Amino acid sequence: MALIEVQNLRKEFKRVIPKTGFLSGVRNLWNSNYHTHVAVDDISFQVEEGELLGYIGPNGAGKSTSIKMLTGILVPTAGSVKIAGLTPWKNRREHTQNIGVVFGQKTQLWWDIPVIESFRVLKTIYKIPDDQYLRNLNQFRDLLEIDQFENTPVRQLSLGQRMRADLAASLLHDPKILFLDEPTIGVDVLAKERLRTFIKEINRTRGVTVLLTTHDMQDIEKLCNRMAIIDDGNILYDGSIDDLKSKFGNERTLVIELDDAPYRLNLPGTRVLREEGPRVWLAFNRDQLSASDIMMRVAEHHTIRDLTVEEPEIESIVREIYEGGMSGQKKEEEHVPVLDLQ
């Protein structure tokens, strides 16, 4: 049995349709006109122990609502969730012992007390034995260097420091599963790298299963081997990043440096993305053309000094899926128009 089993999960929110006009403020107090908003429509997936799953989607797709149901904060309208055999919103106490949660936008720590005091409060709440607490604290001092700021109140920490403290706090009780909702949001490049290294390390060494939501595709590329793309409350894609690239990322870019300016470089099946002096970036569909075909055609008119083939960026594949859904047909028509050879 998988560690996380989600089946036909659905969440509807009732929203009041506001009354307008005379005394609307008062009349809205007794307003019983609702419309139903479907935040999560019908989601099913499974996560095996030790997996690191990226859960991504555009704003409003339903990611946070899903995470809130998986952590037991929200009760779904329909569907089922079993995590380590428990139903999160029914077995909240036992479930809380199994999970750690970090919301990048909101700290779980107490704002006005030093970080280490927050940790002590958590030690009491989770009934963490002394030896386990000290072992974990020392490891986090080592890996996250929290000793540099553990006596500082949370409100005085930088965002990167706060995220390190939140991550450490979420793991003090040795949870099996870690839910990370945008853990790198707003932090600088170096701090992001440090957080990613830590997440990878605890997944590798402790076998912690991680479900990560993020808008940063670098997080996904560097951390996850599997990703689920969600939009409008439904899963559009669930699979490996390599599969996503090979199924949907059939566009490659050939960067050619010529001896002269790329005059008359107008080849069927390619699209000029950029020109910079003697360099030109040509997009092509690798199912229809090969880099060597293009090279030969270019060599008929120019002397080639250098060339490289760039793989598709996961960022651009995901952007295309957000914009055009999963239809490969649409993407090909839009992105690789056939040009006439001059």
Ligand SMILES: Nc1ncnc2c1ncn2[C@@H]1O[C@H](COP(=O)(O)OP(=O)(O)OP(=O)(O)O)[C@@H](O)[C@H]1O
């Ligand atoms: N408590 C609520 N009441 C009414 N509608 C809600 C509530 N919470 C979320 N929604 C709506 O449900 C939809 C999904 O929201 P959700 O926060 O899950 O999206 P998200 O994928 O996490 O977006 P983002 O990337 O912007 O955080 C949105 O349209 C949102 O407005």
